[in-house]
Amino acid sequence: MESKRVLVTGAGGFIGSHLSRELYQKGNFVRAVDIKWDNYIEEPYYSEKDTLDLRVWENCIKATKDIDYVFNLAANMGGIGFITEVGAEVMHDNVLINAHMLQASHINKVERLFYSSSACIYPTYRQTDPNVTALKEDDAYPADPDNFYGWEKLFTEKMAEAYKKDYGLEVRIVRYHNIYGPEGTWKGGREKSPAALCRKVAEASNPGVIEIWGDGKQTRSYCYIDDCVKGTIMLMESDYDKPLNIGSDRLVSIDGLADIIIKISGKNVKKKYNLLAPQGVRGRNSDNTKLREVLKWEPQVSLENGLKKTYEWILDQVRK
Numbered sequence: 001m002e003s004k005r006v007l008v009t010g011a012g013g014f015i016g017s018h019l020s021r022e023l024y025q026k027g028n029f030v031r032a033v034d035i036k037w038d039n040y041i042e043e044p045y046y047s048e049k050d051t052l053d054l055r056v057w058e059n060c061i062k063a064t065k066d067i068d069y070v071f072n073l074a075a076n077m078g079g080i081g082f083i084t085e086v087g088a089e090v091m092h093d094n095v096l097i098n099a100h101m102l103q104a105s106h107i108n109k110v111e112r113l114f115y116s117s118s119a120c121i122y123p124t125y126r127q128t129d130p131n132v133t134a135l136k137e138d139d140a141y142p143a144d145p146d147n148f149y150g151w152e153k154l155f156t157e158k159m160a161e162a163y164k165k166d167y168g169l170e171v172r173i174v175r176y177h178n179i180y181g182p183e184g185t186w187k188g189g190r191e192k193s194p195a196a197l198c199r200k201v202a203e204a205s206n207p208g209v210i211e212i213w214g215d216g217k218q219t220r221s222y223c224y225i226d227d228c229v230k231g232t233i234m235l236m237e238s239d240y241d242k243p244l245n246i247g248s249d250r251l252v253s254i255d256g257l258a259d260i261i262i263k264i265s266g267k268n269v270k271k272k273y274n275l276l277a278p279q280g281v282r283g284r285n286s287d288n289t290k291l292r293e294v295l296k297w298e299p300q301v302s303l304e305n306g307l308k309k310t311y312e313w314i315l316d317q318v319r320k
């Protein structure tokens with residue numbers, strides 16, 4: 001993708017900023033839109049920067065004016081602590097952002113709209129065991145997402161499908177599985193497990209102790225940001241308009257994740273368990289059969305290499 005006029009919403013956030021940078025470096029015109037900007041993200045990574053609240057209809061019309069491709073990543077979201085606690089605000093804000101962005105993209109005749117859905121749409125009853133069977137795209141129904149955030153994502157997937165059917169808007173829909181890497185939220189309550197564990201280990205004394213949420217046996221898979229950006233652009237350029245997983249299919253327990261980070265740190269850190277803390281579904285993994293079929297590709301960066309870069313970046317932030 002080059003020489004396109006691209007809008008990235010949520011460009012002040014983690015995935016949005018990395019994606020904007022890649023698109024900008026490839027020679028596209030990139031309009032970066034967000035409601036707020038974090039000063040730890042390295043500039044330049046956009047052609048134009050607009051601070052807009054995308055819950056407001058007029059702002060979505062403004063953002064999508066003279067744009068070919070929309071990457072709609074803006075969302076009120078956070079890690080398991082945040083999305084377990086906050087329901088109404090998350091659903092309210094995200095349904096407004098997404099409904100307005102779809103309609104504004106239709107009115108302003110954008111060529112394509114990319115929507116960032118989530119592995120959180122998958123039903124709870126398929127994720128009750130740490131040795132979970134990896135989730136295929138078709139497993140989404142009958143629906144029973146674990147949290148309100150997931151229900152809103154599932155609703156917007158359907159809404160995107162309706163815009164394709166009724167108005168011919170070309171949509172691309174991804175279900176990201178736990179994306180991690182440098183320049184993501186790492187403190188404040190919205191951070192996700194890899195960033196939270198990197199921060200805890202970076203802040204721990206040596207020898208020291210960190211707290212693990214739950215019993216540590218819950219499992220997930222983690223995809224490094226460079227793979228996420230690559231897959232995102234490939235999916236946007238493809239002809240595939242159904243939801244597609246982008247994630248790693250290497251299952252790891254939270255304990256295992258913490259152990260890798262502790263090893264990277266070189267510290268002598270022990271783990272203690274907080275059984276009252278939120279931990280989400282018991283196990284979740286990505287089935288990449290469809291991904292391989294559609295994009296002839298799957299994530300490449302190993303968890304050890306990705307976590308090393310993430311830990312070093314977070315250690316740097318902690319020291320600052």
Ligand SMILES: NC(=O)c1ccc[n+]([C@@H]2O[C@H](COP(=O)([O-])OP(=O)(O)OC[C@H]3O[C@@H](n4cnc5c(N)ncnc54)[C@H](O)[C@@H]3O)[C@@H](O)[C@H]2O)c1
Nearest residue numbers: 010012013014015035053054073074075116118176178179
């Ligand atoms: N990171 C993951 O593991 C993951 C997994 C599944 C899905 N996703 C989805 O990918 C997208 C990007 O996620 P991220 O990890 O970069 O999150 P993030 O929180 O870092 O980025 C989201 C950005 O949206 C912005 N935003 C929120 N409300 C807004 C509003 N009203 N107007 C304009 N901007 C607003 C935020 O300020 C933030 O910068 C989100 O839609 C998220 O739901 C992420």
